[in-house]
Amino acid sequence: MSESRTPPLRKPRPQPPRRRPKATARAGSTAALLAALFAAGCGKPPGAEDPDDDTTPPDDDTAPGDDDAAPGVSVSATVSPVIPTVVTAEVSVDGGSAQQAWIEIGPDEGYGRTVPLDVSGPAPWSTWILGLKPSRTWHLRAVAVVEGEERASADQVVETGSPPGTLAGLGLSGSDPAAAHEGFIVTSFMGEPSTAVILDRDAEPVWWYGPGGTELISRAVPSRDGRSILFIRGVLEVPDQAIVRVSFDGADVEATPTPGAHHDFVELPGGTYAALVTDPREVEGKTVDGDRIVEFGPGGEQTAIWSVWDTFEFSEASDHLAGTTWSHANALDYDEDEDAYSVSLLGLDAIVRVDRATGESFRIVGGRLSDFATPGGETRLFENQHQFEIDGDVLRVFDNGTPSSLDSRAREYLLDDSTGTADLVWSYGATPPLYCYNLGDVFRMEDGHTLVNFGVLGQLDEVDEDGEVLWRINLDLGAAFGYTTYLESLP
Amino acid sequence: MRLRGAVYLWLLAAIPACSGDPEDDDTADDDAADDDAADDDVASTLTLSDSQNYDFEGTLDIRPYDLADGSDPLFDWSGLDTDLQGHPLDPVTDVDQVTIVVFRYLSEGEVEEKLSSNTLEQVDVGLFASVDPGDATSVRLSELTLMGNDIDVEQYFVEGYGTWLVSLATGSTPGVGTRMAAFARPLPSEAETTLTFAADSTVLDFTVDLASLDPLPAPAGVEELTVDWSGVGTDGLGNAFQADSIDRVMVGQYTSLAPADLEEQFLDLEILADSLWRLDVSGGTEAALGQAAGDAPFPGFDSAGTWVLALQCTTCANPAPPFLTLVEAQHAAAGEQEGAEVSPVPR
Numbered sequence: 080m081s082e083s084r085t086p087p088l089r090k091p092r093p094q095p096p097r098r099r100p101k102a103t104a105r106a107g108s109t110a111a112l113l114a115a116l117f118a119a120g121c122g123k124p125p126g127a128e129d130p131d132d133d134t135t136p137p138d139d140d141t142a143p144g145d146d147d148a149a150p151g152v153s154v155s156a157t158v159s160p161v162i163p164t165v166v167t168a169e170v171s172v173d174g175g176s177a178q179q180a181w182i183e184i185g186p187d188e189g190y191g192r193t194v195p196l197d198v199s200g201p202a203p204w205s206t207w208i209l210g211l212k213p214s215r216t217w218h219l220r221a222v223a224v225v226e227g228e229e230r231a232s233a234d235q236v237v238e239t240g241s242p243p244g245t246l247a248g249l250g251l252s253g254s255d256p257a258a259a260h261e262g263f264i265v266t267s268f269m270g271e272p273s274t275a276v277i278l279d280r281d282a283e284p285v286w287w288y289g290p291g292g293t294e295l296i297s298r299a300v301p302s303r304d305g306r307s308i309l310f311i312r313g314v315l316e317v318p319d320q321a322i323v324r325v326s327f328d329g330a331d332v333e334a335t336p337t338p339g340a341h342h343d344f345v346e347l348p349g350g351t352y353a354a355l356v357t358d359p360r361e362v363e364g365k366t367v368d369g370d371r372i373v374e375f376g377p378g379g380e381q382t383a384i385w386s387v388w389d390t391f392e393f394s395e396a397s398d399h400l401a402g403t404t405w406s407h408a409n410a411l412d413y414d415e416d417e418d419a420y421s422v423s424l425l426g427l428d429a430i431v432r433v434d435r436a437t438g439e440s441f442r443i444v445g446g447r448l449s450d451f452a453t454p455g456g457e458t459r460l461f462e463n464q465h466q467f468e469i470d471g472d473v474l475r476v477f478d479n480g481t482p483s484s485l486d487s488r489a490r491e492y493l494l495d496d497s498t499g500t501a502d503l504v505w506s507y508g509a510t511p512p513l514y515c516y517n518l519g520d521v522f523r524m525e526d527g528h529t530l531v532n533f534g535v536l537g538q539l540d541e542v543d544e545d546g547e548v549l550w551r552i553n554l555d556l557g558a559a560f561g562y563t564t565y566l567e568s569l570p
Numbered sequence: 571m572r573l574r575g576a577v578y579l580w581l582l583a584a585i586p587a588c589s590g591d592p593e594d595d596d597t598a599d600d601d602a603a604d605d606d607a608a609d610d611d612v613a614s615t616l617t618l619s620d621s622q623n624y625d626f627e628g629t630l631d632i633r634p635y636d637l638a639d640g641s642d643p644l645f646d647w648s649g650l651d652t653d654l655q656g657h658p659l660d661p662v663t664d665v666d667q668v669t670i671v672v673f674r675y676l677s678e679g680e681v682e683e684k685l686s687s688n689t690l691e692q693v694d695v696g697l698f699a700s701v702d703p704g705d706a707t708s709v710r711l712s713e714l715t716l717m718g719n720d721i722d723v724e725q726y727f728v729e730g731y732g733t734w735l736v737s738l739a740t741g742s743t744p745g746v747g748t749r750m751a752a753f754a755r756p757l758p759s760e761a762e763t764t765l766t767f768a769a770d771s772t773v774l775d776f777t778v779d780l781a782s783l784d785p786l787p788a789p790a791g792v793e794e795l796t797v798d799w800s801g802v803g804t805d806g807l808g809n810a811f812q813a814d815s816i817d818r819v820m821v822g823q824y825t826s827l828a829p830a831d832l833e834e835q836f837l838d839l840e841i842l843a844d845s846l847w848r849l850d851v852s853g854g855t856e857a858a859l860g861q862a863a864g865d866a867p868f869p870g871f872d873s874a875g876t877w878v879l880a881l882q883c884t885t886c887a888n889p890a891p892p893f894l895t896l897v898e899a900q901h902a903a904a905g906e907q908e909g910a911e912v913s914p915v916p917r
Contacts, residue, residue: 163853240853240854241813241814241853241854241855242814242853243814243817243852243853244814244815244816244817244851244852244853244883245817245852246814247692248812248814248815250691482725482726485674485731511674511675513674513693513696514674514696514697516697516716517716533693535692536692536693536695536696537691537692537693538692538693553691553692553693554691554692554693555691555692556690556691556692556694556695557692558692559692
């Protein structure tokens with residue numbers, strides 16, 4: 080930890096409206112989540128990049144001690160011992176109050192990035208600085224507007240730590256990585272050990288956390304409050320699954336038991352989680368595992384919303400994998416506007432909408448009960464699919480395919496509810512074809528590029544509309560990608 | 571999802587550097603190591619450099635077995651009594667896992683080459699499956715599962731699907747303990763449905779050069795030594811050194827073996843050591859040898875016999891230590907301060 084104090088700079092910068100960072104989510108339901116996440120603030124502090132700024136810190140007249148009468152600014156910066164790319168900055172000023180304040184940080188004393196501070200409460204004010212690359216030296220200072228003057232602390236230096244040796248290595252390629260996204264990917268490296276990870280555009284891990292052991296992490300996602308990463312851990316065979324909340328600095332770890340939960344979950348407003356949970360039933364004297372959606376309230380209460388048994392009929396001939404549920408639910412999403420869930424059922428080649436209030440299913444896409452078919456009448460729109468996203472009338476889905484097709488693809492369908500037509504309007508598969516027999520997901524970014532995650536194969540592609548691979552990550556041998564969520568920026 | 575167990579393959583057991591049980595070792599407190607280095611002015615730092623690193627060249631010759639296309643072949647190791655290192659093997663008690671890995675777009679030669687050069691990526695693995703055979707000494711392909719899920723792996727066993735690598739491993743620790751491997755080739759013209767492992771199913775040929783390296787000088791008798799590998803750029807295989815991959819530091823003392831002996835018996839490096847210390851590390855580029863675990867506390871280096879210091883990656887596909895060097899104990903001249911910074915001195 081280091082600390083410094085300096086006298087004032089000049090007059091405060093003008094204060095334009097606070098900019099709300101853009102957020103993009105994996106599906107409609109998570110858009111709200113991420114909007115809330117970014118509401119915590121990121122990007123530039125007020126006025127930080129005013130081109131007409133005439134308040135550039137003067138060169139010489141701001142040295143500590145120039146003005147002993149003016150209130151000083153002090154900052155202490157601490158690298159998290161748990162997640163050594165996270166820096167906690169604590170700022171205070173003489174007199175205890177400031178109109179506004181922020182942290183400037185960068186690889187040298189030119190800084191380049193600003194992180195706002197909430198000074199509405201009593202000093203000292205603290206913030207996490209996220210998104211720092213590992214194993215680097217960083218310079219930072221605090222700037223505060225005090226008594227109408229902008230003042231800065233002295234430069235501080237911190238060093239971020241390196242990721243653990245157990246974190247899978249990766250390689251970055253692609254035709255034009257510079258044209259790819261500038262944001263962050265929240266995902267998990269599945270293997271032993273599994274680790275929740277945030278990668279920057281250079282494919283460098285800027286955050287990681289792993290519970291160790293053989294626990295699997297399939298989904299890692301930012302919490303609604305923007306202060307934590309949530310992930311689901313466990314294996315299907317052992318009923319001690321939990322959704323774990325890890326604060327960004329790793330100091331607080333809280334596990335919510337979600338027995339029977341597997342694959343995927345969502346966080347609802349108010350601290351409730353909804354997860355895919357096994358649903359065993361007796362069928363002709365035998366126990367058969369299906370799936371259901373269960374909500375886990377903050378007080379531990381459980382509410383069953385819907386069961387696959389309510390909508391689909393079990394058949395002994397169901398082509399499901401031993402050791403999994405017959406319906407093989409593997410992806411869950413929540414649409415806050417419609418208060419409805421969507422769930423992917425691999426065993427039924429279907430994606431089903433479920434009204435949260437009534438527990439009724441509707442709008443089945445794919446499979447024998449599909450409400451939609453191609454113009455040629457085919458209802459099998461995808462096979463053995465995994466994650467998906469629904470954006471109005473558009474469905475994008477990672478279609479794993481079969482041992483016969485040996486070609487996993489991201490597919491985009493335009494759904495017409497009035498005619499029941501599903502038009503395939505876009506698809507992407509790797510060249511040469513890859514058969515991703517496990518995991519996989521797809522996400523469309525605002526610029527039209529698409530992230531396609533070939534989960535078990537450890538390959539993540541960003542492709543343009545023409546399917547050109549602009550950016551590609553390949554994990555080293557021994558690790559797969561869990562589900563991914565794209566963020567344009569971090570809190 | 572036990573990915574690592576399936577894909578780290580058999581090479582992991584081929585080099586003794588990875589044969590130890592990680593749970594036997596204490597995990598280093600990196601912070602403590604850092605603190606030691608930063609706060610203790612008398613602590614010596616052994617700064618590693620490329621010139622001190624050994625050279626390792628290994629080639630793998632994995633035997634292909636022609637089998638009937640579309641069959642459910644039997645993998646039989648009942649007659650196997652020697653592993654790919656030439657060590658004795660009990661086919662009942664020593665084989666705890668059978669693994670299949672299918673490489674969609676790699677030929678058998680490419681698989682051998684990529685395994686040897688440690689350049690395989692996860693995307694190369696088109697399919698994997700495994701099974702614990704219990705006391706059985708043979709299993710059918712259909713018994714192998716994907717993380718316990720029956721994926722009917724035998725349906726993929728057709729010509730053109732890819733290159734099939736079958737391996738046998740000791741222990742259930744993922745990625746550790748493979749004893750033998752073979753290629754299984756599905757061919758329409760073939761009627762054979764049994765792959766019978768033999769001692770030459772895989773032949774590991776390697777060359778180790780310890781003679782050309784510059785030994786690492788170290789102050790004699792100093793227990794609290796910090797090893798710093800931040801300056802290493804190339805690993806012993808000639809690849810770019812991945813500092814983040816280092817998860818263990820090993821120190822061995824061989825009182826009666828010369829470096830030439832160790833070159834010849836490189837596969838038994840840990841077995842042959844008269845004294846051995848291990849230190850698990852996580853991230854960083856430094857470790858404090860005083861925290862290494864062994865039968866006795868690390869006493870510092872001396873002039874007795876041959877000393878080896880290795881940086882290991884126990885989760886890499888090829889576990890040949892990325893860095894391995896010989897250590898020469900340096901006795902301080904009169905008036906020299908014990909524990910002063912030691913710089914590498916080329917031999």
